[in-house]
Amino acid sequence: MKRAPICVTDFDMQRLRKLLGETLTPIQPHMEYLLDQAVLVSPEKVPVDFVTLNTRLRIKDVGSGEEQSIQLVFPGDADPTCGKVSIFTPLGAALIGRSAGVTVECRISSEARFLLIEEITYQPEAEGLL
Numbered sequence: 001m002k003r004a005p006i007c008v009t010d011f012d013m014q015r016l017r018k019l020l021g022e023t024l025t026p027i028q029p030h031m032e033y034l035l036d037q038a039v040l041v042s043p044e045k046v047p048v049d050f051v052t053l054n055t056r057l058r059i060k061d062v063g064s065g066e067e068q069s070i071q072l073v074f075p076g077d078a079d080p081t082c083g084k085v086s087i088f089t090p091l092g093a094a095l096i097g098r099s100a101g102v103t104v105e106c107r108i109s110s111e112a113r114f115l116l117i118e119e120i121t122y123q124p125e126a127e128g129l130l
Contacts, residue, residue: 005039006037006097007039007046007050007097007099008038008039009046009125010042012052012053016087020035027088027090031087031088031093034097048123048125049100049101050099051072051096051097054071055071055072055120055122055124056070056121056122056123057100057118057119057121058118059115059117060115063113070083070084072085072087072092073087074086075088090108091106091115094115098117099117100118100120101117102116102117103115103117
């Protein structure tokens with residue numbers, strides 16, 4: 001499977017690097033690796049079908065067929081009961097910078113799951129918001 005590029009806005013990159021410097025999480029080394037691989041894009045030029053911070057999207061578990069709507073958020077805004085997933089979770093790290101139509105691998109409870117990003121339903125940059 002060919003790996004799709006990870007596109008991160010320079011604004012999100014600055015905020016994520018700051019957070020990584022302030023916190024220690026188990027996902028931190030993985031997140032740093034992802035960010036090191038990312039292609040930086042200005043917020044005005046990020047494609048509308050890419051996952052950025054505060055993006056709302058629909059994902060589908062390829063194995064079970066289960067669909068879910070989530071929003072990718074900063075750790076302080078996370079609330080799984082409302083579908084708000086922290087960027088510092090395995091799921092959040094797998095989604096950041098990926099585009100609609102891409103299948104990502106995510107380890108949840110030691111189990112590998114493959115999740116299809118079905119649709120971006122809201123992206124702040126597409127709305128002109130940062």
